[in-house]
Amino acid sequence: MRLGSDPGSMHTPTNPDFEARTRESFAKQGVMKLLGAELERVEPGLVQIGLPFRPDLSQQHGFFHAGVLSTIADSAGGYAAFTLFPEDAGILTVEFKVNLLAAADGERLTAIGKVIRSGRTLTICALDAHVDKAGKRTHCATGLSTLMSLVGRAGVRG
Amino acid sequence: MRLGSDPGSMHTPTNPDFEARTRESFAKQGVMKLLGAELERVEPGLVQIGLPFRPDLSQQHGFFHAGVLSTIADSAGGYAAFTLFPEDAGILTVEFKVNLLAAADGERLTAIGKVIRSGRTLTICALDAHVDKAGKRTHCATGLSTLMSLVGRAGVRG
Amino acid sequence: MRLGSDPGSMHTPTNPDFEARTRESFAKQGVMKLLGAELERVEPGLVQIGLPFRPDLSQQHGFFHAGVLSTIADSAGGYAAFTLFPEDAGILTVEFKVNLLAAADGERLTAIGKVIRSGRTLTICALDAHVDKAGKRTHCATGLSTLMSLVGRAGVRG
């Protein structure tokens, strides 16, 4: 299932400059810099963000905090949607939900957002995160997010 | 509705030291220090966390990033549940969901977690966040989270 | 919290015939008849639906099925949003989430949907359900839903 989850074959960007535009918006997210998050992949309908572990990203047991995981997962989903938006559209997260599958215990956390459905107003993304520790990869979270495209509203452009 | 959402009258902590224990665990969350989050209220079944704005907590429009909001909301819900746990129990976020109601545009963000149902294994919390800007308060997010109590598992104590 | 959850004081319907229009749409939902659901309250931003128990609404233990509960909760939220819509707008459920707090074991199930935020395009509702058994009321579910207002799209009017 997860029909439409292979964006390579399914999604065509309406803005040929989608990658530059996505990277430019990402660079404006102060919190990505604060966390040390890196934009690893920008494809039509798919964005991947990586995050090396630091103690100041942790919860009380020394693992990545669920909120930190959600922050990069939310951004991965938002930018995955954004790659398919027209040039003049801003983006807003409507809602998101995450199930934590395993402790995010490792050296590097990776979040992938993939567009499941791209509509005129709303886009739905699947979110997944894994953590790598000593060569072993663990799927540590899965989720869904709803994004809204905003055209012509000052102050909320991407 | 939101029956049971008035924790003052409904919830009795099993651990009389619940406040000290909650504050001690909060102090161990590296990410709370990184963000500058402050533990404002610790009551049986209710925790409130505040966060002053800084540019490095922002998304691309200069508002609080949805992930930052989720981070303090997740922690508020988790610690609200934690206040009702027995002394030897650790806590794990199972899942959470957040609806963003308005741009988190303001000087200070506040997240409140309240226990709706406290079970032996699982606790359900309501999450709400508001932002204050120039004396005006805006309800900017609402959500729900599911927490799990872990007794006797090394490495995951609160 | 749950700011704005008291619809009596907060919400003003844009369509004075909101109640008649809501009841008319409810009557068209074949599944409400099939389940035996009753529209109990229709107020600006609040709708309540009741459902007497029957064995054919059950899951394997003889309680109300979680899906049946979700069906009336989804409709309660959708119609709560609908009461605030302009006359020509249809409605669509974008997404919803339900936490089950206790077994829905009883003679009558009641779902209440309340508008938390009413926007031009999207409306967010809080969903709650309780079950009555031998005079005792149990809060058995809580949730959130996102509804979309559709103006001028044939085939999806309320």
Next chain:
Amino acid sequence: MRLGSDPGSMHTPTNPDFEARTRESFAKQGVMKLLGAELERVEPGLVQIGLPFRPDLSQQHGFFHAGVLSTIADSAGGYAAFTLFPEDAGILTVEFKVNLLAAADGERLTAIGKVIRSGRTLTICALDAHVDKAGKRTHCATGLSTLMSLVGRAGVRG
């Protein structure tokens, strides 16, 4: 992503009679009979349920009601988890969330539940639904659910 979503290769049932046990429990769900739902596939970690359209399963526009869709999706996820449970364990839905991707407009609705993570206490499932109309298949919903395994609690066995 959706690691572990190919149950054929990943999941080993602990109870060799998982299929008979699942079919027996399904037959006890009164609401499945009421809706006319059919158990189409029962594999380790995967269950598929089909539902032919009838007007009394509709919302106000004549499509499958979102709650009906959720009912069979919830059951598909629950039974997918159930296939991996030990013989004496009952099951409870903790929470579920569904994003509606397209109108469920068609002759037959199909819901598939797949186990993403199977833990001792909690199991997480991916839910997906599609609708078939005149030979065309549309992915109309995607979701996630959390199930709890209950061992030795009278009255809640599968």
